[in-house]
Amino acid sequence: MTDTTTAPATATAPQSEQATAAASGAAATERFRSKRPSTEATNADTRRVDTVVTEVLAAVHDVIRRHRVTYAEYDALKSWLIQVGQDGEWPLFLDVWVEHVVEAVANEDRRGSKGTIEGPYYVPGSPSFNGSATLPMRADEPGTPLLFQGMVTSVDGTPLPGARIEIWHADADGFYSQFAPGLPEWNLRGTVVADELGGFAISTVEPAPYQIPTDGSCGRLIAAAGWHAWRPAHLHLKVSAPGHQLITTQLYFRGTSHVADDIASAVKPELILAPVASGDGEGREVTYDFVLDRI
Template sequence: MREGEPGTQLDFSGQVRAVDGTPLAGATVDLWHADDLGFYSQFAPEIPEWNLRGTFTTDAEGRFMIHTVQPAPYQIPTDGSCGKLIAAAGWHAWRPAHLHLKVSAAGHQLITTQLYFDGGDYIETDIADAVKPELILAPTAKADGSGNEVVYDFVLDPA
């Protein structure tokens, strides 16, 4: 993230395991998300090209720790045919705050998912209808008051 990144600091950690519970050392966790204002790098001016995007590798126990910021909800584009459909249906055009992830390990199937934040705006009314209970994170305040932390584990099926 850029120096001085605004927003609530978030420590996101977890473990990547195989279905049988074996930790997957060297698994890859790709993460990308919007910033505190709901903007993505590569889609908004004045944001560094790879801001809030990264690839992380798990340790010998399949664990990862990512220091980032909590993203904000954002509005999808409302121009063109998509905008016409949204208007005709009377829908709002908002996505809840979320983290995009791809988790992979040799010999296992790739997981591509999004994780959402408990209590966040648009959780119940996501325009993409993608929120599922098992994908909702419940961050807690860090003991030192420097932001929030959350743990989420991934289990990969064999390839």
């Protein structure tokens, strides 16, 4: 590895502020708007829009007929759909219940590492480090120390020096920086540039499982359907290199809760980590290599 760098955490927001579904949903909506220009829809192939939308509506119509949906149920649905928008929870709803299928279709031809959903809490532009790094965190950051290390190669085994590993994850309480008050701006977020052998080593802490926000419309759906609202503990990553396809993925922890029943249906067997005790007795470590497909 080339060097070891630690970034200081920035000032925190007032601890008296409280995270709410509406606030985090609105933040996720604004993030989405900033990265996806609204003009994209105007460039869509009208025949493809016609085909997809017609089939989606036909599927809805079929559900109504098969289950004899009543006007009272229909009005309840309309009210709920309106409230999802008012709560700013459309990104949350789509990322939890729809994105995993879009991702599977988009990446079905990849030969390299498995991907999964991005989720609503990605923020570009995180602090950058070379080779080995400690993610920005508070001086008293809670959680079990974790060394996450590996290599980035092409599908033919060629190391990819300079590959970029963007990583972000929740803290030991299940909260993400920039989406919950009281956390430093870049807490547990960073971009590590692989060394001359394609290697990287990232020191962080193990995240916690967490509930998706339940105080808004998505929470009301979960309660009405009798579902749970939990996501398993996971690391988010985007790995890229020139001439290769970017991979967006999440890595989970064997033996932790909700790996088998993730509400977002995003867990794949290839994405489950099995950390072991660190040699120095401080926390745990795990090695995971990324293999990128060529463009």
